Amino acid sequence: MEKLRVAVLTGGTSAEREVCLMSGRKVLAALDPARYEAAAVDLAAITGPRAREAAGILFAPDGCDARAVSLGGFEPASALSDSLLQVTARPDGRPDVVFIALHGGAGENGTVQGMLELLGIPYTGSGVLASALAMNKMMAKRIFDREGIPTPKWVGARKSEARPDDIMAALGLPCVVKPACEGSTIGVTVVREEADLRPALDRAFEYGPEALAEQFIKGTEITGPVLGNDDAQVLPLVEIVPDGGFYDYRAKYTPGATQEIVPARIAEATAERARELTLRAHHALGCRGISRVDMIAAPDEVYVLEVNTIPGLTETSLVPRAAEAAGIGFPHLVDRLIELALEKRRNSGGGRSS
Numbered sequence: 001m002e003k004l005r006v007a008v009l010t011g012g013t014s015a016e017r018e019v020c021l022m023s024g025r026k027v028l029a030a031l032d033p034a035r036y037e038a039a040a041v042d043l044a045a046i047t048g049p050r051a052r053e054a055a056g057i058l059f060a061p062d063g064c065d066a067r068a069v070s071l072g073g074f075e076p077a078s079a080l081s082d083s084l085l086q087v088t089a090r091p092d093g094r095p096d097v098v099f100i101a102l103h104g105g106a107g108e109n110g111t112v113q114g115m116l117e118l119l120g121i122p123y124t125g126s127g128v129l130a131s132a133l134a135m136n137k138m139m140a141k142r143i144f145d146r147e148g149i150p151t152p153k154w155v156g157a158r159k160s161e162a163r164p165d166d167i168m169a170a171l172g173l174p175c176v177v178k179p180a181c182e183g184s185t186i187g188v189t190v191v192r193e194e195a196d197l198r199p200a201l202d203r204a205f206e207y208g209p210e211a212l213a214e215q216f217i218k219g220t221e222i223t224g225p226v227l228g229n230d231d232a233q234v235l236p237l238v239e240i241v242p243d244g245g246f247y248d249y250r251a252k253y254t255p256g257a258t259q260e261i262v263p264a265r266i267a268e269a270t271a272e273r274a275r276e277l278t279l280r281a282h283h284a285l286g287c288r289g290i291s292r293v294d295m296i297a298a299p300d301e302v303y304v305l306e307v308n309t310i311p312g313l314t315e316t317s318l319v320p321r322a323a324e325a326a327g328i329g330f331p332h333l334v335d336r337l338i339e340l341a342l343e344k345r346r347n348s349g350g351g352r353s354s
Contacts, residue, residue, distance in 0.1 A: 011042030014105025224278030
């Protein structure tokens with residue numbers, strides 16, 4: 001049987017580059033060489049100001065039937081599309097599917113998804129619109145509000161007109177300030193003193209022109225992973241207990257820095273509500289394939305914080321833990337995501353709607 005040709009798109013230049021590389025390595029190593037012909041493409045090797053120096057940093061673990069692609073030059077659109085069309089050893093070089101292992105930036109905001117639509121190549125995860133909506137936390141919040149999905153009270157702020165007094169009046173303290181379009185808790189500050197609000201905004205604006213401030217909700221931090229297309233199912237809920245009390249970048253990616261408890265230690269009625277809201281948030285944004293819905297289970301309600309359309313797949317990531325608890329090993333999870341990408345393309349007649 002002919003092997004399926006898979007391009008693992010990873011790396012890139014977002015603030016989450018190192019996480020992307022960790023996810024990409026893990027995915028590539030999980031691809032069975034008896035079933036797949038796989039190669040990795042590092043987005044940074046092809047696009048952006050680091051293109052020349054980054055070219056050639058692609059990887060292929062021992063035992064994987066893979067070929068590294070190294071492209072120099074400075075023509076982002078054509079170079080990237082050319083590389084994706086030439087990642088295999090076969091004459092046409094065209095992959096059957098692209099596995100997107102990119103978190104944040106162009107890999108998760110719909111940009112790469114749009115390019116793959118134009119190339120006609122199936123890819124894992126959500127489409128252009130869902131990716132863009134989920135990545136922009138303010139747009140996602142607007143949809144949650146419209147759909148009646150409980151979410152902490154929030155205020156958006158632009159760098160040119162941010163006023164701490166307005167945030168104080170609307171939310172009070174404590175509150176959480178974060179960039180509008182970043183993941184992995186990058187640039188996030190829990191503000192407990194009024195004097196810290198302006199520095200928190202300045203920190204968030206380092207990552208873009210918009211920031212989001214939201215009410216701090218005290219409760220149990222949980223996440224609901226979703227797997228599937230039309231028949232999407234919620235995997236076991238994960239409870240997150242960071243040793244330092246705040247689930248920041250270090251807590252997420254340092255082994256042993258956070259307790260990840262599966263299933264979450266919450267009442268069954270609360271868990272049922274969390275599963276309901278997980279699916280509602282997933283569908284409200286038009287997600288498919290996989291997502292991770294982050295929530296706070298408070299005594300009065302479960303609140304949706306945000307939706308991740310390309311959740312991490314590293315050694316410490318939450319989705320693999322939840323999948324394992326559901327009896328889905330990591331290689332099987334990777335297989336399933338590829339199947340879902342191809343299934344959606346077949347069912348849509350070659351196009352994607354969100």
